[in-house]
Amino acid sequence: MFLVATIALLISIIFILLRLYFSETLFDRVLAVNAFGTIAVVLIGVVGFLSNRPDFLDIALLYALINFLGTIAILKYFRYRSIGDINDISQNSSGEN
Amino acid sequence: MEIFEILLNVLSWIFVLVGSFLMVLGAIGILRFHGFWARLHAASVIESGGMIFLLAGMCLQAGDFLIFFKLAFIGLFLFITGPTSTHALASAALLDRSKPKKESN
Amino acid sequence: MKNVILSFTILLGTWLLLSGVYKTLIIAFGLFSVILTIFFVRRMDKFDRYQVKFDIRFFKFIGYFIWLLGEIAKSNIQVIKTILQGDKNINQKMFYKKTTQASDIGKVIFANSITLTPGTISVSIEGGDILVHSLNFKETDLDGLSEMDKRITNIEVSK
Numbered sequence: 001m002f003l004v005a006t007i008a009l010l011i012s013i014i015f016i017l018l019r020l021y022f023s024e025t026l027f028d029r030v031l032a033v034n035a036f037g038t039i040a041v042v043l044i045g046v047v048g049f050l051s052n053r054p055d056f057l058d059i060a061l062l063y064a065l066i067n068f069l070g071t072i073a074i075l076k077y078f079r080y081r082s083i084g085d086i087n088d089i090s091q092n093s094s095g096e097n
Numbered sequence: 098m099e100i101f102e103i104l105l106n107v108l109s110w111i112f113v114l115v116g117s118f119l120m121v122l123g124a125i126g127i128l129r130f131h132g133f134w135a136r137l138h139a140a141s142v143i144e145s146g147g148m149i150f151l152l153a154g155m156c157l158q159a160g161d162f163l164i165f166f167k168l169a170f171i172g173l174f175l176f177i178t179g180p181t182s183t184h185a186l187a188s189a190a191l192l193d194r195s196k197p198k199k200e201s202n
Numbered sequence: 203m204k205n206v207i208l209s210f211t212i213l214l215g216t217w218l219l220l221s222g223v224y225k226t227l228i229i230a231f232g233l234f235s236v237i238l239t240i241f242f243v244r245r246m247d248k249f250d251r252y253q254v255k256f257d258i259r260f261f262k263f264i265g266y267f268i269w270l271l272g273e274i275a276k277s278n279i280q281v282i283k284t285i286l287q288g289d290k291n292i293n294q295k296m297f298y299k300k301t302t303q304a305s306d307i308g309k310v311i312f313a314n315s316i317t318l319t320p321g322t323i324s325v326s327i328e329g330g331d332i333l334v335h336s337l338n339f340k341e342t343d344l345d346g347l348s349e350m351d352k353r354i355t356n357i358e359v360s361k
Contacts, residue, residue, distance in 0.1 A: 028133055057171065145318050180313075
């Protein structure tokens with residue numbers, strides 16, 4: 001059962017990597033990386049079940065945290081050109097609440 | 098007890114197969130659609146449907162409360178952060194695109 | 203004080219359930235980090251007075267969650283149909299949707315629910331309106347969104 005899931009996840013990773021290679025804009029790449037991260041979290045869990053090592057779930061949890069933070073940090077940099085404190089939000093933001 | 102175990106196995110087979118199917122379809126959608134905004138919707142199939150079904154299938158095979166809790170924790174975390182990062186991505190991409198006229202309905 | 207006890211219980215419970223090692227030393231580490239976390243959070247509260255209120259009815263929220271899972275399944279089928287047919291004939295549209303929630307947390311739940319159901323994505327929140335992008339826009343989608351809006355307003359604690 002988990003072998004089927006692993007193969008399916010690897011096939012979807014190949015599709016997403018193709019999209020990453022043939023991407024048109026910057027945001028396409030961020031989208032592909034974000035979807036890749038979600039699939040990678042599930043793949044780590046599935047491989048843990050496949051090899052009977054439930055410790056892998058800790059790594060999956062950690063990867064989920066890093067994936068979220070990484071996406072948010074990249075997008076924040078695109079938007080405000082700074083990862084740290086933003087002092088002049090009122091100049092840049094348009095409708096962000 | 099025998100019947101119960103068979104039922105559990107069948108159910109988790111169904112969940113895992115449906116989840117894998119949704120994952121592959123979402124990836125095909127990301128590859129196939131034209132334009133960033135359509136691809137965003139294909140990615141949300143991966144982030145909601147595929148993730149929920151695969152984690153539910155794994156939960157049924159857990160057999161230990163701690164493993165079940167970890168899976169549920171991962172699921173809850175992805176359930177909250179997935180839409181948040183999609184929203185951040187859409188909101189950042191909105192700067193490149195003109196907004197529609199404001200008329201609520 | 204009530205908040206401190208609540209967060210202490212939740213954090214320590216999370217530690218115990220995630221670690222799975224019940225030795226004295228490890229539990230002591232857990233207690234130490236929980237107390238440190240609560241100390242830091244209290245200290246941060248002194249700098250900005252912005253408090254996030256979580257004014258929702260818990261049991262109604264569980265009911266809403268189950269309803270939302272059904273909606274996610276339904277809209278997944280719609281998007282899969284679109285993926286299989288290709289995107290030649292789809293009608294992408296961006297529109298504003300009015301919200302009726304009073305609190306911030308209600309709006310956050312609404313926007314996150316819109317994004318969770320494939321086919322619609324909340325792009326930005328501007329005051330009382332949410333900018334929604336729809337993959338294949340039909341007039342009936344607006345009714346679905348209005349029902350979701352009504353259900354979320356229902357789980358809020360009314361003042």
